[in-house]
Amino acid sequence: MRLGKKIRYIILPIVMLVSIVVTSIYYGIYKNQIIENKIHSLNEYLKAAVTKTEYDLAYAQSYLQHKIDSKEASLIFTQNEKGVQLTAPYISQFLKQFVNQGANLNNTLNVVNDFSIYDAKQQLIVHINTQDPFSVPNLKSQTKFLLDEINNKPTKKVSQYYYFIDDTEQKLLNLIQVFSPYHLTSQQFYDANDDLYIVQAQVGVGLIRAAVDELINEHNGFIKSTAIIPSNNIVNELSIELLPFDSLINNYNATIKTELFEIIIELDDEYFSETLNLVLIKLLFLSFVLMGVSYFIVVKLIDNQIIFPVTKLAKSIKEVEASLTIELKPLKTEDEVSALNESYISLIKKINNLANNDPLTGLSNRRSFNNSLSTLFDIINDKKNSDYTALFFIDLDNFKYVNDTYGHEVGDLLLIIFSRRLKVMLKKESDHATYNEKIESIARLGGDEFVVLINGFPSLLEIEKLGEKVCALFHDSFDIGVNKFNIHASVGISYTINKIKDGETLLSQADSAMYLAKKLGKNNYKLFTPEIEDKINNELKIENQLIESLKNDQFVLVFMPAYTAQEKVLTGYEVLLRCPNLANTSVGPDIFIPIAEKTDLILMIDLWVTENAFIKLKELINKTGFKGFFAINVSSKSLRNDDFYVRLKALIKEYDIDVTQIELEITETCLMPDDYQAIESLKQLKSLGVSIAIDDFGTGYTSFNQLVNYPLDTLKIDRSFVQSLGDTAAGKKPTLDIIYELAKIYELEVIIEGIETKSDFEHVQKLPGVTVQGFYFTKPFQWEEVISLN
Template sequence: MPSSYNPALVVLSIAVATLASYTALDLAGRIALLAGARQRRAWLAGGAAAMGVGIWSMHFIGMLAFSLPIPLGYDLKITGISLAIAFVVSYFALAVVTRRTLSRRRLFAGGVLMGFGIAGMHYTGMAAMRMEPGIQYRPALFAASLVIAIAASIAALWIAHTLRDSSLRRIIVKRIGAAAVMGLAITGMHYTGMAAADFVPGAICGAVQGANASVAAGENAQWLATTVILFTFAILLVTLLLSRFDARNTLLAGSVTTLNNQIVHLATYDTLTGLLNRSSLTERIGRAIDVSRARNRPFAILFMDLDGFKTINDSLGHAFGDEVLKAFAQQLLQCVRASDTVARLGGDEFVILAEDLASTQDAAHMADGLLARMREGIVAEGQPLQVMPSIGIALFPQDGDSVDALLKHADAAMYEAKREGRGIYRFFEARMNEAALRTLKIQRALHEGLGKSYFSLHFQPKFRGDTGEVAGAEALLRLNHPEFGELAPIDFIPIAERSGQIVQIGYWVVRETCRQIRRWQTAGLPPMKVAVNLSPRQLTQPELVATILDITKAEQVACRQLMFEITESVAMQDAPKTIATIHQFQKAGFEISIDDFGTGYSSLAYLQRFRVKQLKIDRFFTNGLDDNGHEGKAIVSAIIALAHSLEMDVVAEGVETESQYDKLKDMQCDEMQGFLLGRPLTADAFGALMHQQMRTTTGKSALLN
């Protein structure tokens, strides 16, 4: 029996299939975002209904586009069954594609079941015509329709699963393209199935005979198709709008929740290390006080500060310093119990709150274990480092009954640990409050010192080893305070270094040294070379050499009259950077000396690359000339020979006995300084010493003449 199609309805069936496919893709992305099981099931059911209506409508419109030379109709019951099949197939498809993972096996099995489901819907819909005699199907085309249905289903499932992530770039464009492909595949299956059907000449449509229980087509096909199309488009569009609206609400709610969580996290945790911050620690200590009082069990505050961290941070950069802090924090977490609290107060200050201690010795054992663990070193940016903390311990209730008192006393104990050698721990003692107060007063004195003339310079003479004449001097800083009197450098230099005040104080030393050199020259003394010590903090200043050059030009002093001393241990902390700094000084006309040689870890390769003018042998080795006999002499002799081989002069400091002097002279030490030869002098006293030497030299010259 000949058949034909309405082209307009065919095009509309493809459009419905495409819109239904796009709706399926959008729903897959929407459902994938849902976490709640109840909400997920609700959207699966609603989505399956909308998607099922879309797929079924495409099929029904395609059927309405089909016409035969006889009246056609569709049994309502059987048509309803085909719609139910469309619902079930859609629910199954959405459930599969919204899973977190979709294996190849699951994809293939799901595609086969979905393909049979779509084919079942199609052929059930065709059975709703109730043709008499029944429809005959061509085996090849019938099989082809099944293959197309399965292949289209597998492709649709894979595409929907791939495009379910709504955050992908150009996701809407990708879904529109995919929907067009899926729509053509679905309609292709339908029209292949229709082509497989043979209608016997003289056959009649049984559904038309049972008009009370069927839908008549024929001349009503156009009106019926329009109704179905409008109804289907309305359902699909409403579903899309609801999906978009709900997705935005969910996204907004999720964003608000995420933002709120981030705000809470920022208020609670340290952003760099992930440890608790100061406010959270304060709250924890407050709770610990209440619990400890109720249970009568002590707890401890371990306050720690990283030794030498400022030097690392300034010399290697803040980014590297941050990596050191993060590595230290992770190491710290490995040293505590699960019940302990670890926090970062800021900078390189960390605190451990150790609750429920059996005795005070538990805190000591914890500190011992922590220091032992840190001696193993940490790794920052692939570079192994040994970063040691100084630890102060305060106990509740004997060392304080409030958060502020406990933190203050633990801090005071930590500074005591630093003063006593660093890399150790100390329990709080009442006397430490006085030491902490003294430290604060000294820090205030340093701040006021430059403006109120608290600072002064003394000059320790350096003598030639061969003639015993004055060869130069070393500038030594002194602080004379109205309350403390004269302070030795050991009392205030470390405080100035930690606070950063040493930078400006160091520039003052250079300027005052230049002015004194000029005064001596005005008084008729010969040009004098004066050595000035550079601190670790000063060496990190990018404009150090340029600033010192400006000072010498302003004070009209030649660069060759200044020598800058760098301690060996500081020079080796970042040897390549030290080399660059030394070369800058040398290019400007200054000379450099390596101070305290032998106490650090210099390699001969770096010592050769430093190319400094002078090595200063540490007083430890000078004392060894008397204390260690032949071994002590051998070490000093080796250092002098090494320096001379590298064309460097040698200065021995700490010369205090005649035997030391004689041995150094025999070993051809270039210069010496120490209490045996001359103590630090005021500028006037040093000038008088030089005048006396000039008169002696003049007298000797007169006798020779």
């Protein structure tokens, strides 16, 4: 079967499958959006109805309290106490309060429909009905029940408010307010033996029923409700809870609950059928049209761009095979067919120079580079040379991660792509630069190490410019298949003007400069200087000392206590690492930890700290019954290392540690807004039951709305915000207080670091529920001090 026909058979099912998948995905998204929008609208409607009801109820309570506290009411209570029968003027004055208030409301709320005051002996004091002035007062059974309770149980505590729904008027709420005119202020609870009066009021709070009925009418039978209202029920609290519709789990039921009633609202899922069916029909029609057009366009493009050029190339290759005098010429196009043509042309060349070239990248290999280096220095040592000779040592950063994660095949492709970029850039530079045609060698030494040897630079400035251009090769990602690799490089540069006798020294110096570039954060270049060698040797010395200390178990833990700000009660310790061997040379954690973090050494140190902290915690618990926490700092490398989670889980089991006493502290700079790997790692660690704290908050770029992405328990505010308390302008709130309030909104525990003065402590004591650390209380404890103090 010819290639063109094969491709057509392949394309047709692919186009059909893609069309079906895209249509299904789009329909699913559109369907979910329609349902979510409607569910959101219904929930917002119900929330508004609940909010209005709560507001009306609160207003009714305030309204009744205002009437009871009025001057007119006091006259009524005074006359009643004297045993004087109430006369019409007193009642008229009291009634006028209701009439005036009702006029001010513009009929938005009938606050009180029926208002009666009874004394504890069930004697009517006053009765007002704002709807019917000739109505007869009616002592409701619930009110009578409450009065009987007051008379029969003088030691009973009586609440200020009671609520019930009248049997005959289930849509209206009755409110009972208990009060004593002899108390200056209203009480939440009264003793039954106080001189109490009872207000029985039927208030104009519609209890959401009207809103639900309106919702049912608007949806033409697709919404129905069921109300459950028990009879003769009376409660002293009334709260309204909304259990909304939930589109995520296709829950089309909502419930409104109070202590007096429950309304269940059901939305029929058939409500969406008509709209969704119409959408589906349109999508299917559009899908078939696009499928046909796409198939036609793809076939034409493949014929023009692939089939015809490949056929032509195959014909040319046969002609070359038939006659040795015919040679293939490079094609002008830049596509795969052209690349295939070029590959065929270069096949013989590769066979001839395989001994001197790297088989993967086509660059010179180490043997060829060494020959070029030796030959060059033989030449420049034989005659005076005023130009610079420069050697660029290029090492790809994080290449090992690509190899280990995606396999050697992907790693090899990455090396090939970089080699091509490097050669293209150097060719362009050599076409117009002052060192034209003086590139002595471009070589791959092995692995991910490359070198470029150039003779003829007029100045150091030109050397540095080329160093910048080498680094610029990594600004664009390396696309391999569906993956994008943001790989960078560390570049070391050495140079000479005929001042050294051999090329090995030049290579060694370039290697040292590259090592420093990598230590300083990678993705940059460094020129070799004697100071570079000194700095590298010093860091290597520190690194070797760390390795020796880890090997011989010579690290030491100290413990920084944490206290509650209000009571100064010890709540736990932050575990800190010290290296006595380095401390003797004034090298502290601020120096040796960053050096360890540049290598995998920090992974072993983190595990050493964790295991030894567990040992100390277990010992402290066994000896003293310690109930507090141990906070252990975890580096960014350990956070992203799955082995740390596995080892931590094993250590918890091995030492039988109560995970509620372990807190892992992650520096804020370890986290980025969209660092999904860090988020997943934190969730994995959190699954063990330990607490997670973000340390030094405020030193990075994490905003509070990003904290919700992370499974955090505690926020540690950086000491810089404590130190800046004195810089806060008068009348303005310190940044520390603002961070504290936001942390509490996010329900995070707060630890404030760096308390060093009395004024610092007095300020943070005003913040409820915070934990504090700092030299104001003590320096970190040695282990013996921890044992003795607990």
